[in-house]
Amino acid sequence: MVTPFETDVKWESFLEFGTRQFFKGKTVIYEQGTMGEGFYYLHKGLVKIVSSTVKGNPRLLNIVVPGQIMGVQSMDRQIHFTSAIAVKNTVAYHFNCEQFQEMLKVRPELLSLFTQTVSQKMRTLLFAINMKTLTSEEQIATLLLNICEEYKIYEVPLSQQELAECAGLTRITVYKILKQWKEDGIVEYKNRNFMIKKPELLRAEQLQARTARSV
Structure with a gap:
């Protein structure tokens, strides 16, 4: 099966549908426990994905580099179960649910790409849970x-x-x-x-x- 990262679909061609946002280094882009509505595409910069333990200590789960998306778990308008923090000055595009629907009208194959991306990210997060061991x-x-x-x-x-x-x-x-x-x-x-x-x-x-x- 072709993975979402081996397709010819380029997220850069859909930036007009999103909202450009700038985050300084160490700024929280979205926070665990807050309500989400949409996802982000990282255009420039570097972001780390962390999750708080029951004692409130941050646990690193993944690194997001330019060309990747993040926050996809909140597309169902549920709370974020991770936090995204800019490691250095970062430019990201936010796509809310309505904007994503408009994107699907232009390129319906994005639905398959998005679904595979979510599945891949879930596997990554599950693998990272025991990283501190x-x-x-x-x-x-x-x-x-x-x-x-x-x-x-x-x-x-x-x-x-x-x-x-x-x-x-x-x-x-x-x-x-x-x-x-x-x-x-x-x-x-x-x-x-x-x-x-x-x-x-x-x-x-x-x-x-x-x-x-x-x-």
């Missing part, structure tokens, strides 16, 4: 795999500092992990970002096997 290396690998495998983006548009902020880790921890991955040929630095050269080595079983060999 993972090691720091596994947490970073999981986030990068979400970008590489789901969205077919292998040049990650994140600096080490941004990745640290998204994952809730120290920059030193992230630096050490990426340095080792570079030596292992998994990543390569390019234009202040980094290219994932061997995403298959970021899978949990591969990381665990490499760790066992190094002990």
Whole structure:
């Protein structure tokens, strides 16, 4: 089956139907527990998706990069069960339910795209629920795999500092992990970002096997 990220449908061609919004870094775009009405398309910037634990502590679930949509779970006009926070200055387009209906009149195939997108995001969120039980290396690998495998983006548009902020880790921890991955040929630095050269080595079983060999 063709995934929503392998189709020729480009969200950029539908921006005229949405409302352009600007968010400064660290600004909450939508908050867990508030009523939602529509979804967002990330045009520029970087956003992290978090969920609060019963103790009120934030738990990172995913990273959203330009070209992706977020907040789709509120299209049924229910409350958001996650929060979206801009990591740096961000430009997003908001599409309410009525605007989405107008889009469907122009391109009815969007319904299938949207449905598949929602399904994919639910799988991503379910997988991320237990992220804090993972090691720091596994947490970073999981986030990068979400970008590489789901969205077919292998040049990650994140600096080490941004990745640290998204994952809730120290920059030193992230630096050490990426340095080792570079030596292992998994990543390569390019234009202040980094290219994932061997995403298959970021899978949990591969990381665990490499760790066992190094002990």
